[in-house]
Every structure is written in C-alpha cells, then in structure tokens.
Amino acid sequence: MREHLVREEQVFREHYFHARDGLRLYGRCYGSEVIGGGKPPIVCLPGLTRNSRDFHRLAAFLASPDGGAYPVVTLDYRGRGQSERDSDKSRYTIAVEAVDVVAACAHFGISKATFIGTSRGGLILHYLIASAPALIGRVVLNDIGPVIEIEGLLRIRDYLNAPARPSSWADAPDLLQRLHGPDFARLGPQDWREMADAIYRDVGGVPMADFDPAIAAQLRGLTSEAVLPSLWPQFDAFADTPIMVIRGEHSRLLSAATVQEMARRHSGLIAITAPGQGHAPLLHVDGLKDEIAAFIQS
Secondary structure, three states: OOOOOOOOHHHHHHHHEOOOOOOEEEEEEOOOOOOOOOOOOOEOOOOOOOOOHHHHEEEEEEEHHHHOOOOEEEEEEEOOOOOOOOOHHHHHHHHHHHHHHHHHHHHHHOEEEEEEOOOHHHHHHHHHHHHOOEEEEEEEEOOOOOOOOOOOOOHHHHHHHHOOOOOOOOOOHHHHHHHHHHHHHOOOOHHHHHHHHEEEHHHHHEEEEEEHHHHHHHHHHOOOOOOOHHHOHHHOOOOOOOOOEEEEOOOOOOHHHHHHHHHHOOOOOEEEEOOOOOOOOOOOOOHHHHHHHHOOOO
16 A cells, blocks of 8 residues: 555645536645635646646645745646546547646636646647637746657657556555656655655555556657657747746756757746756756746746
8 A cells, every 4th residue: 555655735625627528627726725816826737647746745835935825726637637537538639638727727716827837738838828828927847848859758658658567556666766767866765755656546555557548558659750840939929928947957858959949039038957857857856946936926
C-alpha cells in the first residue's frame, strides 16, 4: 500500500464539473474559494499524461501567505486523474482540452487568471491565446515553447509506452529514478516519492498509471522523421502578456535556442533555468516557487 508515501496536506477542496460535451471533469481549489475577491486566481495546467497532483506543493505555497495568498485551481484533463475517461479517444486533443479549460474557468467563476502550463498545458495556452484571450492575464510556460524538439517527444513516447511498471509502491520511486534520474540529478528521495504519488493511482495496493492508455498510444507512430509544426504565430499573440518561461537544464523538449528566440520576440520575457532538472521541472524545488511568486506579484 502507499502509506509510506508523503501524504498531501488537505489544503484544497475537490470539485467535479462537466465539460461542454457532458464528460465529468475534476479540479482542486487551494486558498480562497472566492474568485474575484481581490487576488487574481492562478490556474495550473499539467503535462500530457499528468494531473492536478503535480502542482500540489506549488499550489499550496502560492495559496499560503508566504506565496501571496492566491486562489489556485489545478486541473485533471479528460482521461487523466479523477476526470472521466472519454469513450471517444479521438477527443484527446489540445483543441478539446482547451475548451475543457474554458469550462473549468466558468465553473470556478474565473474571468481572467495567471496560467501556469507545464508541457501540454503550455501548448493549450498557445491555443487559448487565440480562442479565449480575455482569460489570460499572465503566463508561466514550464519547459515548453513554440518549437518542440523531436528528440524530447520521442523520449516521452518511449517511456509512456514502455512495458516497465512498478510492482509495488515501494518500487515506484526507484523505477522513476531509474527512468529519469540522469536528467533529474537535483531530486532527492522525497521528490521521487512525491512524483510517484502524482503519477500513479492505487489499484488494489498496486500503483497504476493514472491516465487513459489511449493517450500514450497516440505517440506510438511517431518517428524521428516527423516534422513538427512550430507555434510562432500563436506565441507572437502573447506580445502584450507578461510571460515567464522555465527550461530544465537537461530538457530535450525545449531547446536553449528556442528560449533565446522567444526572448527576442517578446522583450519582456523572463527566462529561468531549472538546474539539475530535465523535462519537465518540478516547480517547487530550488527556489523556483519563489521565482514564480515574484513574477506573479510583479
């Protein structure tokens, strides 16, 4: 069982609500339930197969007096975490998930927010800046930008579709460290335990990946010859939006060259490197949470 893992502090309220197509979705609210009562809300969007638990430590900090006492919402996309799995697997797309984010904002009464988007979450923000620009106040892009490096995407394909699975909760952190340790030398034993708690759900005492396998299956046909479209026109639409980009030092998905070009196109962009981390950085370690809080407060 998972008793040995770090328990989440119950500093959030759980919410269930519905997407426009009726699918049941899940989110958490940290801090004040009163959106629009003073402090601007923060909405956290996870990566491809990840969920709201990824942001627990960061969200709890930002909702605390030390972090600025913001209302913070973290979301599970359809097919991930506690959101319902979609019977139509073709709806696991950025466009559909962006519409779900709009539905989530309506549920929480959010008309404008700071968005923190990790990987897939940042791609959703590139979509929202065109489809729902009024929602976006500030943006933190966590290891994602307008250009995705194929090497990084192939690595994601491989580990999401690999046969290796933890046999027990005791084995889960060690497995994750074996898979990702070279890119995440900065992380300690507690970080790996918390990562396991975020990635896996308990099924009869055994950790299982907490997402619909159809999401990972979408990447199986990807090859090194694939041509990935860039999102520079969408990124340029952030011209008047305060932006911070965080790149993992060992990231294979977001290149330093892309970050440099983002800074050239957006003169106010704040670029941060997460030392000793790869794709995608944990945002509560090594002072990153303080950098994010300072950016939101600026």
